[in-house]
Amino acid sequence: MSLTGTLDATATDDGVTFTFTVENTGTDPVELQFSDGQTHDVIVLEDEDTEVWTWSEGRMFMQMLQQETVAPGDHVTYECAWEDPAPGSYVAEAFLSASNADCEASAQFSV
Numbered sequence: 001m002s003l004t005g006t007l008d009a010t011a012t013d014d015g016v017t018f019t020f021t022v023e024n025t026g027t028d029p030v031e032l033q034f035s036d037g038q039t040h041d042v043i044v045l046e047d048e049d050t051e052v053w054t055w056s057e058g059r060m061f062m063q064m065l066q067q068e069t070v071a072p073g074d075h076v077t078y079e080c081a082w083e084d085p086a087p088g089s090y091v092a093e094a095f096l097s098a099s100n101a102d103c104e105a106s107a108q109f110s111v
Contacts, residue, residue: 002024002025002026003022003023003025003026003102004103005020005022005023005094005095005096005103005105006021006105007020007021007042007092007093007094007105007106007107008021008107009090009092009107009108010109011109014083014084015083015085016081016082016092016111017079017080018055018079018080018081018092018094018107019079020040020042020078020079020094021076021077021078021105022075022076022077022078022103023070023073023075024070027072029069029071030069030070030101031067031070031100032068032069032070032076032100032101033065033066034065034098035065036063036064037061037062037064038061039068039078039097039098040080040094040095040097041054041055041095042055042080042093043092043093043094045093046089046090052085053085055082086111087110088111089108090108091106091107091108092106092107092109093105093106
């Protein structure tokens, strides 16, 4: 299983938009299996170790099994937004919430 992740963090006047792309760089399809409605998560760190925001915190996800197939050379994209962050420099870490596959990515950004 060959998954490669990239994370883009785009700061605007309204907040920061995160775009997490998971690409299948292998030669076989990858079937991602999720145990609930959560497909990914994004954590924002200040000073490289102090967690200041987590996308999934306070959210409820539907209790349902779901799956998504990523063909070789194809990708899936997940987006979320952090509204009204404090000014500063941060590191965002995104990861796939699949029960059968791992994929992570990180990005540095400033607000």
